[in-house]
Amino acid sequence: MINLEEVTKSYHDNIYALREVSLSIGRGECCFVLGPPGAGKTTLLKLLYGIEPPTGGKVTLLGRDVSRLKPSNIQALRRHMGFVFQDYRLIDSWTVYDNAAVILEILGKSPGYIRGRVWQMLKWVGLQHRIYERAGDLSGGEKQLLAVIRATIHDPDILLADEPVGSLDETTAMHVMNMFYKLHKKGVTMLIASHREDPLIDFTRVITLDKGMVLSR
Numbered sequence: 001m002i003n004l005e006e007v008t009k010s011y012h013d014n015i016y017a018l019r020e021v022s023l024s025i026g027r028g029e030c031c032f033v034l035g036p037p038g039a040g041k042t043t044l045l046k047l048l049y050g051i052e053p054p055t056g057g058k059v060t061l062l063g064r065d066v067s068r069l070k071p072s073n074i075q076a077l078r079r080h081m082g083f084v085f086q087d088y089r090l091i092d093s094w095t096v097y098d099n100a101a102v103i104l105e106i107l108g109k110s111p112g113y114i115r116g117r118v119w120q121m122l123k124w125v126g127l128q129h130r131i132y133e134r135a136g137d138l139s140g141g142e143k144q145l146l147a148v149i150r151a152t153i154h155d156p157d158i159l160l161a162d163e164p165v166g167s168l169d170e171t172t173a174m175h176v177m178n179m180f181y182k183l184h185k186k187g188v189t190m191l192i193a194s195h196r197e198d199p200l201i202d203f204t205r206v207i208t209l210d211k212g213m214v215l216s217r
Ligand SMILES: Nc1ncnc2c1ncn2[C@@H]1O[C@H](COP(=O)(O)OP(=O)(O)OP(=O)(O)O)[C@@H](O)[C@H]1O
Pocket: 011, 012, 016, 017, 035, 036, 037, 038, 039, 040, 041, 042, 043, 044, 086, 195
């Protein structure tokens, strides 16, 4: 489902964010990507989402060579994916509702379905009372919850989550991890980046990165 062949990413000469990474991740696998700051976790997820092109090697996702896709084809591929950004990347001037609903609108879901689904998801994380407020007015933890909702509301086949509980308290973090666990049970393929191994979930696989290299897979 996800394949990397000797993938290298360098932003500057001789500084490598990823170095000849080869990995194969099957459908329904749930992977925890562990590594210290600067290990290359975010870079790995960005390459998979087609945000950054690799400097060398090949990234294949759902049978498509990501670096050879036209922007319109990358957009099409992303309809099957969700991405929780480490820095949230919400549209601050939009309401909470609009941030959550955007992917469902792109997918052409009916207004009635969208309203019901957004309400259900916001209620689930306790954000329903802020539904018509600007996303920019939320606290850091609330923004993170909204970012998780935006990435999962359309039941993606692949979920890429970059430190998705880093700003949350223990109880809320457990809530989100339980949600990921349910998605895993539904067969969603997941890569979750983190500084530390979360004891809450028995993940199927741990991929350890350090200085851009895979130490264990
Ligand atoms: N846009 C960029 N320009 C230059 N260097 C970059 C860029 N993005 C990442 N890097 C470098 O690539 C390396 C890996 O960064 P990356 O963000 O992937 O690490 P990370 O494992 O996600 O770290 P953290 O745990 O702090 O989020 C770092 O040395 C970083 O400085």
